[in-house]
Amino acid sequence: MAIGTIFNIQRFSVADGPGIRTTVFLKGCNLRCSWCHNPESWDPGRSIEVFPERCIGCGECVQACRHGARFLDGGALSFDRTLCRRCGACAEACVADAIRSIGEERSAQDVLREVERDAPFFVESGGGVTISGGEPLLQPEFVLELLRGCADRGLSSAVDTAGNVAWPTLSEAARATDLVLFDMKALDSELHRRGTGVSNALILANLERLGHGATPIWIRVPLVPGFNDSESELSAIAAFCSRLPAVKRIEILGYHRLGEGKRSRLGLDRGLDAEPPSEQALARLAGVAAAFGKPVFVR
Ligand code: SF4
Ligand code: SF4
Missing domain, CATH: 3.30.70.20 (Alpha-Beta Plaits)
Structure with missing residues (x-):
């Protein structure tokens, strides 16, 4: 029975996959995005x-x-x-x-008992359970038990990952779930390193392989002012995704300032200080991405 460290179970989410969802947020992340709105996820412990x-x-x-x-x-x-x-x-x-x-330690079976109470909402809305973070795949045994437990109970599931994990881990999780939400920050490698603290080499290699697999993928792009809010970046991301049959849509998520207050309350440095993108900027860049053929949505 796998034990994992989680920091929230959010019910009635409509932003983490199709329909109404219950999202389980896991602790630990191996990226340090300057705009992160969940910096409480970074530390794997409390x-x-x-x-x-x-x-x-x-x-x-x-x-x-x-x-x-x-x-x-x-x-x-x-x-x-x-x-x-x-x-x-x-x-x-x-x-x-x-x-x-x-942050609290819970067994996968305990979490499953909690999320399956929302099954009637999933059935009505076409929703399910999303495993998010942080980077959930840093706790692979726990995630796999959750995903397989969802399948055993007839609950649809999704995994939200930044893809910066070993291929066997990502591929096993993808086989155990119905949908991968794959976060892409930037295609330009130096830009990615500046914004997140890590290279995107492993992320892109993983997405390339996953994109030719059987599990559907929704790409999620946080649109961050002064980082990736350019036509050239959005074009590069959309062009990369256009070659991948498993990618079913691209979602553009506008940066918001929720993470800033959290950072100071957690004793972290300030991070990004920027105005959220305007609706017009989001719509314009969504149009740029849509020209490459995949359906694009703004969240
Ligand atoms: S400050 Fe709070 S969490 Fe930290 S050691 Fe003291 S009692 Fe524990
Ligand atoms: S002194 Fe302030 S922070 Fe400490 S227990 Fe009392 S109210 Fe809470």
Whole structure:
């Protein structure tokens, strides 16, 4: 029985595949996109998110912390993340919800019991279960047990991946699911490295192989101002995908600023600071991509 670390189960999602979906978000990611809206997924273990504006100054977290990471400094509450062992005791002690412990270990069977309660919504809407992250395929045994468990229960499933994993892992997951949501950030290799911290060589090689397989693929492109919001990038991505029979559509997702507040609450550096793309820019670049033959949708 596989155990995985997850940070959310979101019900009634309409953005993670067809129909109404229940999306299971797994911890851990091997990309560091500057625009990421789920930076709480990055760390494979527990993350500690702090909301200073909610703090009522009761000092319970100081009492709860055995590692001296939360302390009073001249009467003011301080948090030294270098001392924090991420045990979560402060979050449990805080009655004001000013500290959130993110990430819990669950068995695949336990998660399956939870998601299958939504089966009536999936049947009515043509939806199902999406396994997302982070990069879910960094926990392959857990993901495979979830996907096979969905199939055993007659639930449709999808895997949302950035594709930066070994081919055997990706290919086995693709065989066990009904749909792969494949995130593509940039075709230009140097640009990809600048925006995500890693090369796209493995990602493109994996997509090339997956694109000639049997499992349908929806490509998801986050449209990020100043990064990939150019006609040349969208054309290059769409041209690459146009040769791949398994790619059934391209979705363009406009950058939004949700990740910025999270980053500061998680003690991470600021990341991207940009205005979301306008509807006109999204529509124009969708038109550019559509010229290469695959259906293109803006989300
Ligand atoms: S998570 Fe644990 S170690 Fe970190 S500040 Fe809270 S109580 Fe202290
Ligand atoms: S327990 Fe919560 S409310 Fe109390 S001092 Fe700590 S962070 Fe503030």
